[in-house]
Amino acid sequence: MSFVTALLLFPLRSLAAPLSTREIQSIGSIDPSTDEWSSTLSGIGPLILLVGERTTQQVLRNVHSRSSAFSLAASPLGLLSVVTSLIRFCGTQQLRAFIGYELEARTVSGIEVTRVNCGGVTAHLTHGYVVRSIVANPASRLIAVSILEGNERGLEECALERIRASERFEKQKRKLDIPDGEANVDWCMHITLTDVSDESLNTLVQTLARAVGVDPRTKKVNNLERSLILGLRPSGNANHNDGTGRKYPSSTSSPLWNFSFMTTFDAVSEFTTRPPTRRFHGPIIGVLSFLGIITVHLLALWHNGWVMSIGWILVMIGYFGIVLGVLFASLLISSSCISIHLDTSYRNSSRLWKDGMIISVKNVDSMDTTGSAFVSCPQPHQNLEAIYIKPSTRQDRSLASFITISLIFAFIAHYLGLRAIKWWASIGELGICIIAAFARSVSNDAQPRFKEVEGMRIDKRCSSTGIIVTQSARLIDEHTEPTYKVDGRSYALKLLNNTPIVGERVAYQMAKLCINDEAICTLLTKLTGLRLVVSSSSSSLSVPIRSVLVSFTGGILVSEGLAAPAPQLILSFQAKISDLAAPTSLLSRIIMRQLEWCLQTGVGKGIPLGNVYVFAMQSMLDWWTVSEDRNDMADLQKNLYWPMLLVNCAFFLECLKMEKEDDDLVKGLAEVHGEGEEGDAKVANDVVNFLRAWE
Incomplete structure (x- = not known):
């Protein structure tokens, strides 16, 4: 090579020297590759589909049909939560142990992914909002309440519709094998007449009879109604004294009618008070999400020249597998619960219903008898639905295992496919899932906030008037005009399983001694004014049920003699025959919250009962007329079995007279009471001899 040639090439060799990174950035002629960005986005994007625990559980709680399940399946955000929830709630013991939930109770997971509200689940109020919990022995709980009250005629029809729905x-419930004591529906009806007419008394008696399934057209009911009319308003006598010191004026053309009806439902949750999710929102979100994701992957296929690569095929197989897996998982979780809805469609006929909740506080040591607090919200809504977790079956556990494995393989296939196709396909799919999750959240209405209603207190047991009005009872004489003339009440079926105690056993023995003595029977009827209608009732229970319509005016034993509430008492209820053998708690409900009492003329002191404690009249006024919220049915029995002695005896007498028409009733009473104890028979004999001597 010549010297000249070497000089010419020297500059070119110097230009071939490597450039520093700073020089490359300053020159700007070389761009960084997008390969690393696309690889990162296509790898991370599908993994984000696994997160979203709380939003996924929220959607699972709202699943009640295929369309709502498809909304989650089409945009599967929170796959990990779906799989773990399925294993925890429906999976086998081995799978639950694998993820660390071997010893977890189903109710714990069920409260997170279902709307379960009974079977160990209770609701309470936290800062005004309804919250479910699984506390074993809660200090308080919420109970849904509906109240109907007013002076309008026709309200009783709305109440009867609610009773039939209950x-x-x-x-x-019994058909679906939900245990007794879960999701209880209770009710009580209270009607008072401040004036008496044939029409108003007829309506009251028929309403009470229909409430418990007694046919109001039967001869017995008509006879009872006729005797009440004659007893309250005898023809040609403007001022009638019935022997108890009370006077009733003749009727006017416009009787006053005071009606109240209350029903309780103890299976509530935050979903009870929140309007249901709109049915068309779920399907629309699901369809749009599904079409959006399919469109994204079709665009990826178009960008690849419509050449179906292995990656694209894995994406589609994985996506359809995820959709089907999440769909079946959601439906399996939802179908693991029994849902029973209490129909309230009849309520459209009346706008007088008041809906809310009772704060039922468990405090047996409290002396407060004013009732439970009533809470309500500005826009009350009640979705009365009982959700109970079914026992797990082998078929469900096997299906849950299959769905779990299928979902895992479907996600792996989908993930690998997204790594192999265009990076923007995974980002587009992720964006659609996030938008769909946000749309599902927005479609849910906010839960209302509850506040206590001042001045309204409720008897949570529905064992008396329901709506408690704090009042002081007073003693009146024969010259005092009573505030109201008739007090009628009706109660739901209660299974008590109370065994007769000493006062009830004595009353039954007295009835057996008096059944053939017409004079004593007449005397007891005069003292108590008791009239009785008993009929068989159709029920899904395995034990026979009787519907009872009873009326009495007095005969309550006190230390001063006999006491009587001022109004005529009319009561209807349903009970087992074995419970009718211990009738104190059933009959004494109607004497609670009586405003006015009087001492009966006739039998005075000295009934030979032995060394027993009988209330003084003042105790009856001060305590037993205002304490129904504190005392349950068992308390009524053990505290009032002696004061109700004569009423119970008259009740047993009327039952024993039905031997020909209702032999099962008489045999059932005899079976429960048996031969009785020697001491009970002696007291019964002494009392009967006393009545014979007095008569």
């Missing part, structure tokens, strides 16, 4: 609900 009966259908109870039958469906």
Whole structure:
């Protein structure tokens, strides 16, 4: 090479020297590759589909049909939560142990992914909002309440519709093998007449009879109604004294009618008070999400010249597998619960219903008898539905295992496919899933906030008037005009399983001694004014149920003699025959919250009961007329079995007279009471001899 040539090439060799990174950036002629960005996005994007625990559980709780399940399946955000929830709630013991939930109770996972509200689940109020919990022995709980009250005629028809709906609900519960004591529906009806007419008394008696399934057209009911009319308003006598010191004027053309009806439902949750999710939102979100994701992958296929690569095929197989897996997982979780809805469609006929909740506080040591607090919200809504977790079956556990494995393989295939196709396909799919999750959240209405209603207190047991009006009872004489003339009440079926105690056993023995003595029977009827109608009732229970319509005016034993509430008392209820053998708690409900009492003329002191404690009249006024919220049915029995002695005896007498028409009732009473104890028979004999001597 010549010297000249070497000089010419020297500059070119110097230009071939390597450039520093700073020089490359300053020159700007070389761009960084997008390969690393696309690889990162296509790898991370599908993994984000695994997160979203709380939003996924929220959607699972709202699943009640295929369309709502498809909304989650089409945009599968939160796949990991779906799989773990399925294993925890429906999976086998081995799978639950694998993810660390071997000893977890199903109710714990069920409260997260279902709307379960009974079977160990209770609701309470936290800062005004309804929250479910699984506390073993909660200090307080919430109970849904509906109240109907007013002076309008026709309200009783709305109440009767609710009673029929409650009966259908109870039958469906037993048909689906939901245990007794879960999702209880209770109710009580209270009607008072401040004036008496044939029309108003007829309506009241027929309403009470229909409430418990007694045919109001039967001869017995008509005879009871006729005797009440004659007893309250005898023809040609404007001021009638019925022997108890009370006077009733003749009726006017416009009787006053005070009606109240209250029903409780103890299976509530935050979903009870929130309007249901709109049915068309879920399907629309699901369809749009599904079409959006399919469109994204079709664009990826178009960008590849419509050449179906292995990656694209894996994406589609994985996506369809995820959709089907999440769909079946959601439906399996939802179908693991029994749902029973209490029909309230009849409520459209009246706008007088008040809906809310009772704060039922468990405090047996409290002397407060004013009732439970009533809470309500500005826009009350009640979706009365019982959700109960079914026992797990081998078929469900096997299906859950298959769905779990299928979902895992479907996600792996989908993930590998997304790594192999265009990076923007995974980003587009992720964006659609996030938008769909946001749309599902927005479609849910906010839960209302509850506040206590001042001045309204409730008897949570529905064992008396329901709506408690704090009042002081007073003693009146024969010259005092009573505030109201008739007090009628009706109560839901209660299974008590109370055994007769000494006062009830004595009353039954007295009835057996008096059954053939017409004079004593007449005397007891005069003292108590008791009239009775008993009929068989159709029920899904395995034990026979009787519907009872009873009326009495007095005969309550006190230390001063006999006491009587001022109004005529009319009561209807349903009970087992074995419970009718211990009738104190059933009959004494109607004497609670009586405003006015009087001492009966006739039998005075000296009934030979032995060394027993009988209330003084003032105790009856001060305590037993205002304490129904504190005392349950068992308390009524053990505290009032002696004061109710004559009423119970008259009740048993009327039952024993039905031997020809209801032999099962008479045999059932005899079976429960048996031969009785020697001491009970002696007291019964002494009391009967005393009545014979007095008569």
